[in-house]
Amino acid sequence: MFGKNAGDVLVELLIEWGVDHIYGMPGDSINSLIESIRKAKDKIKFIQVRHEEAGALAAAAYAKLTGKLGVCTAIAGPGAIHLLNGLYDAKMDKAPVLAITGQVETDLMGIDYFQEVNLERMFADVAVYNQRIMSAEQLPAVVNQAIRTAYAKQGVSVLTVPDDIPKMEVEREARRTSTFVTSPYMLPQPDDLHKAAELLDKAERPVILAGRGARGARESLLALAEKIAAPIVLSLPGKGVVPDEHPFCLGGLGLIGTKPAYEAMREADTLLMVGASYPFTGFLPDDAATIHIDTDPTQIGKRYPVDVGMAGDAAKSLSHLIGQVTRHEDRDFLERCQRNMREWWEKMERQEADPAKPIKPQRVIHALQQVVSDDAVLSVDVGNVTVWVARNFRMTNQQMVISSWLATLGCGLPGAIAAKIAYPQKQVFAICGDGGFAMTMNDFVTAVKYELPIVVIVFNNHKIAMIKFEQEVMGNIEFGTNLHNPDFARYAEICGGIGFRVETADELLPAMRQALALGKPCIIDVLVDALEAPMPSKITFGQAAGYAKHMLKELFEEGKIEVPMR
Secondary structure (H helix, E strand, O other): OOOOEHHHHHHHHHHHOOOOEEEEOOOHHHHHHHHHHHHOOOOOEEEEOOOHHHHHHHHHHHHHHHOOOEEEEEOOOHHHHHOHHHHHHHHHOOOOEEEEEEEOOHHHOOOOOOOOOOHHHHOOOOEEEEEEOOOOOOHHHHHHHHHHHHHHHOOEEEEEEEOOHHHOEOOOOOOOOOOOOOOOOOOOOHHHHHHHHHHHHHOOOEEEEEOHHHOOOHHHHHHHHHHHOOOEEEOHHHOOOOOOOOOOEEEEOOOOOOHHHHHHHHHOOEEEEEOOOOOOHHHOOOOOEEEEEEOOHHHOOOOOOOOEEEEOOHHHHHHHHHOOOOOOOOOHHHHHHHHHHHHHHHHHHHHHOOOOOOEOHHHHHHHHHHHOOOOOEEEEOOOHHHHHHHHHOOOOOOEEEEOOOOOOOOOHHHHHHHHHHHOOOOOEEEEEEHHHHHHHHHHHHHHHHOOOOOEEEEEEOOEOHHHHHHHHHOOOOOOOOEOOOOOHHHHHHHHOOEEEEEOOHHHHHHHHHHHHHHOOOEEEEEEEOOOOOOOOOOOOHHHHOOOOHHHHHHHHHHOOOOOOOO
């Protein structure tokens, strides 16, 4: 590295770490860095986005999907500020991301120069590592530490690089470190495993709640569920941990979940939480012995009281637990849950078969189910579409990426761009509401520019529909939720892609099949029913956490929270 300029060294280190692309926009304070990226374009690709927020959201989605470092860059001032939403998404969903931002030259700092913003202070809350590069010699070690920390702490690292630093030569006194990170092999304490096995052996109605931390643990999760006769309920980030139609799966929990999952939780006498930090505790059992497995000990008992905590990797912990529990011969509770789930799917199938016009959103998911491959990637935006995918889409081995904890609108399209870059041979769908898509739709031209054949399905009801329902739940008059939309299909064509406008149910399947066959970026603009309730409840997401459990139970069981269809 010695004798090279700092910008070239930074790019070489990124390549050593396995980074093969960066999302960003060129500009004043990163022009020197962009030149270094240009010189290495055969090894690292620059993906020019049209807004830095989309770049950060794409970097976060790439990290969530692959486990690899997502990288984005932006200029000082406004560009860096634009990154924040995507970086907070990465922070809250524990995705390793590196943001490299420009800054005014070092001799201009501190005098309120053009576009000067205190970036270290601004990024202090979002970052697990946040450092301004002070010299060319400092850069190599700091870059390595930033990436190492992003991986180790599963979060955002930010490097602020003043504009003069990349042009400086790295002298021989630069500290050399390794492009290397390792992860711990985590197993629970033997006493904790023993206590957990004792509780599970006593359980008569055990239920497993699996979250994002259970990904990669499907085999051991199902083996334990079979041994203790426990149905599996999934948090939203855990969707896909086990196939939705597996006999042990009861689907999601909460307002976007299933009735069988709700009923199982109401009856459970023992709850095993695996890699889940579920916020809406009103949907968890009133009085159940609780076991919690998580790699992060600070999450255990954070939101819900536990009797046994096990700090460890999900798959490894479950494998050890299986050997210590006794097989449950009484399977009445499990079989009753399974009957309820079969009835639930029959109800979903009736909704999905509805040929009404405007098109029912459930019918769109049904059509998607018929064309999707087993290894496809679904990038799901936030809003009513989250509900329809969570509840109606039957995942097998597909991947789903979503902004789960920040729940930021506009994540669907950037996530699909990242997914297609990560997995160029796989089908990739962006599933968006019209409100969410419009927030980042300018980056559809990014998919066109880089010839990324994604299929964007827009649920177009000319409303911010979830907020409409929330306003009605509160007893307010609907206000500010109507949307004036363009023709999204024509917009796709203007951008250089392919557009389909779908107004009747029988047009859905042909449009999806054609979009996939064309191998180009496509938008399918589907006119859906704005009056279709996204959830059988008058309780909003934000309100759910505050409701007392007995109130939830009473409302659900007495049917007092049905939203009337109009």
